[in-house]
Amino acid sequence: MQRDVNNSPSRFGEGLGERSGAMMAAVYRMPGRLELEEIPVPEIGPGEILVRIDACGICGTDLKKIEYGLQPGPRVYGHEMAGVIARSEAEGWAVGDRVALLHHVACGGCFYCERGLDSQCLEYRQTATTAGFEPAGGGLAQYVRVMDRAVRRGVLRVPDHVPLENTVFLEPLNTCLKGVRRVAGRPGDTLLLLGLGPIGLMIAWLARREGYQVVGYDPIPERRGAAVAMADVQSIEGDDIPAALRALTDGRGADAAIAATPAPAAIDTAIASVRRGGRVVLFANTRADEKASVGVGAICTGDRELVGSYSASMGLIDEVCQLIFNQEIPVSELVSHRFPIQSIDRALEVARRPAPETLKVIVRPND
Numbered sequence: 001m002q003r004d005v006n007n008s009p010s011r012f013g014e015g016l017g018e019r020s021g022a023m024m025a026a027v028y029r030m031p032g033r034l035e036l037e038e039i040p041v042p043e044i045g046p047g048e049i050l051v052r053i054d055a056c057g058i059c060g061t062d063l064k065k066i067e068y069g070l071q072p073g074p075r076v077y078g079h080e081m082a083g084v085i086a087r088s089e090a091e092g093w094a095v096g097d098r099v100a101l102l103h104h105v106a107c108g109g110c111f112y113c114e115r116g117l118d119s120q121c122l123e124y125r126q127t128a129t130t131a132g133f134e135p136a137g138g139g140l141a142q143y144v145r146v147m148d149r150a151v152r153r154g155v156l157r158v159p160d161h162v163p164l165e166n167t168v169f170l171e172p173l174n175t176c177l178k179g180v181r182r183v184a185g186r187p188g189d190t191l192l193l194l195g196l197g198p199i200g201l202m203i204a205w206l207a208r209r210e211g212y213q214v215v216g217y218d219p220i221p222e223r224r225g226a227a228v229a230m231a232d233v234q235s236i237e238g239d240d241i242p243a244a245l246r247a248l249t250d251g252r253g254a255d256a257a258i259a260a261t262p263a264p265a266a267i268d269t270a271i272a273s274v275r276r277g278g279r280v281v282l283f284a285n286t287r288a289d290e291k292a293s294v295g296v297g298a299i300c301t302g303d304r305e306l307v308g309s310y311s312a313s314m315g316l317i318d319e320v321c322q323l324i325f326n327q328e329i330p331v332s333e334l335v336s337h338r339f340p341i342q343s344i345d346r347a348l349e350v351a352r353r354p355a356p357e358t359l360k361v362i363v364r365p366n367d
């Protein structure tokens with residue numbers, strides 16, 4: 001789909017008169033669905049900006065929150081977002097600036113921040129962008145308010161030559177790069193990647209870039225095919241994944257594994273597939289109360305490590321921006337569907353029940 005990526009000044013602040021007016025938003029009220037509603041355009045205060053959303057990616061965590069009702073409604077979800085500033089009360093930011101937004105921003109000075117654990121910072125865990133109601137991201141609406149603490153560290157200027165839509169991948173790519181760095185292996189190491197959806201593909205690209213040999217599995221054959229074609233992944237069949245990894249590594253097993261799927265069985269498969277002293281990174285078990293039965297004997301007696309990786313890292317923002325701005329990572333190839341906000345039901349359905357060729361689903365609230 002070809003889009004106009006120029007800033008057409010006539011569209012700034014569209015629908016925004018003296019009073020803020022109304023906008024369309026996909027509002028979560030009860031588990032399982034979103035309601036398309038007309039709600040007020042958010043008011044902004046000193047130090048804040050209002051952004052007209054160009055594109056918002058639908059993330060697996062959004063789907064989980066909607067499906068399982070993990071948080072009380074009403075809320076407007078959507079956090080992988082980019083757009084154009086429609087109002088500014090913040091120094092250094094003007095109407096018409098093209099920006100990508102981070103909905104979580106670490107304070108930079110607390111116990112966790114000092115140890116590089118941004119995503120455990122208490123301030124990080126409080127969502128700093130909202131389209132109204134309890135702050136929850138707000139990208140699935142036509143306008144989003146960026147609170148002052150997010151303006152300070154969470155608004156990223158997008159160069160004119162970069163399509164705004166590409167920058168919705170900044171946050172997920174950051175989480176993927178953090179996960180890949182958690183592997184902490186050596187170039188040439190064999191990395192097992194379980195789950196080859198859009199997140200798995202980003203992990204594969206980044207892992208190849210760090211020099212790992214990536215061996216990937218996904219139950220959907222088309223996803224395995226895409227990972228081979230797009231990310232130079234060596235695909236394996238699923239009947240006996242640990243045996244397949246041993247066959248590729250002189251009988252040792254993979255040096256490390258990343259479970260980029262919440263399927264509980266994947267964790268045990270990953271543990272059984274890594275060699276002694278190997279590491280398994282849990283990437284997709286994002287429900288705090290999630291439980292799984294795992295082979296603890298193999299961890300203890302094999303000197304193996306089981307580690308988590310959650311959300312993004314402020315320290316990786318510059319690197320991730322370069323990867324996307326310089327098109328080193330072809331994120332636009334990951335977009336399989338685009339929907340206007342009026343089709344939010346369909347967008348959720350496609351994301352929730354991916355067809356073999358479904359990758360990233362993008363909502364474009366102002367189209």
Ligand SMILES: [Zn+2]
Nearest residue numbers: 059060061172
């Ligand atoms: Zn996300």
Ligand SMILES: [Zn+2]
Nearest residue numbers: 107110113121
């Ligand atoms: Zn902090």
